[in-house]
Amino acid sequence: MPLLRTLIIEDEPAVRKELEWLVAREKSLKLEATAGSVQSALQIIRDINPDLVLMDIQLPDGTGFDILNALEDPAFHLIFVTAFDHFAIKAIKFGALDYLLKPIDQEDFSVAIQRLNKTKKSDHSNQISIAKKQSDAKAISMTSNLCVTSVDCLQIVRLNEIVYLSGEGSYTQIHLENNRIVTASKPLKYYEELLPEEFFIRTHQSYIANKNFIDKYLKTGVMVMKDLSEIPVATRRKEYVLDQLNLLK
Incomplete structure (x- = not known):
């Protein structure tokens, strides 16, 4: 099975190094690039078309949701990496997407990768779509998808x-x-x-x-x-x- 080409989007150097180390330990992953801002991440995504993105929510020039909203149809697996943000986590949960809380636990990371390897990209596209809509919503309505x-x-x-x-x-x-x-x-x-x-x-x-x-x-x-x-x-x-x-x- 081909390795998942992985992009890390994280502006904190210590956390980025930790993620690089965790990716290197996973036999199914290959680190392709890192980014520390919304703009650099968008350029890299368009250039390399990654299979997996490990994405921080809070970035210097915006949020991880700004990245998703700038992409018409994200075609990659996605795992959020974040300090706890209640509203953002709620949007992520509506899409049933995986997320890891800082500091990142090695076992939690491995379990998230194992789950990811069992899912299809098409499933992730639907999940990302729901999370994006929920992140844009001012309030949850009864027409919201879960x-x-x-x-x-x-x-x-x-x-x-x-x-x-x-x-x-x-x-x-x-x-x-x-x-x-x-x-x-x-x-x-x-x-x-x-x-x-x-x-x-x-x-x-x-x-x-x-x-x-x-x-x-x-x-x-x-x-x-x-x-x-x-x-x-x-x-x-x-x-x-x-x-x-x-x-x-």
């Missing part, structure tokens, strides 16, 4: 298709309209942090409901959805849930 890493594929769903989510250990069942179910390889807490509270409500340790699909609340502690599915409401969350329902009136 890229879900499922057990056997990458599934793109729209938020307004989700009826509710149910957690099963380290997996989440995403229940969509028309009785469709996507099994995501992420825990429910991951989606609780990602989905907007304006539209989604956690009713129970194992359930999150889309407020737009709630039909009624039964005094027995059960939420009935518009598709007639029933989800429990935990006793300790009852008052909070009822307050949220009153806001929908």
Whole structure:
């Protein structure tokens, strides 16, 4: 299998050296070039057409998203490298793209490369597209797309298709309209942090409901959805849930 020609985009010399060392240790990678700014990165991408880009989000003359937005159809695998930035990470998660937090852990880097080697560039193109749109959005709307890493594929769903989510250990069942179910390889807490509270409500340790699909609340502690599915409401969350329902009136 040919080596993945790799570009590092990072303006901090120490982090760049660390990434160079990590790339050199991976048998599937070959370092082609490094860049420290948006402008130099764009020129190099157009010149060498890399297979993999390790991209810092914050750069002296802009952000990693500025690079993506300047490219019409990025055709490379992408892993973000960043100090924690809540908004940027949210956009990345909407695209189900990989990211590494500084300081970079060697094992985390190797695991990210292993995952990457199992995916197709076409999948990454869809993921990048969703992340780009989310990074441009001033707020998340119910027409936003979410890229879900499922057990056997990458599934793109729209938020307004989700009826509710149910957690099963380290997996989440995403229940969509028309009785469709996507099994995501992420825990429910991951989606609780990602989905907007304006539209989604956690009713129970194992359930999150889309407020737009709630039909009624039964005094027995059960939420009935518009598709007639029933989800429990935990006793300790009852008052909070009822307050949220009153806001929908």
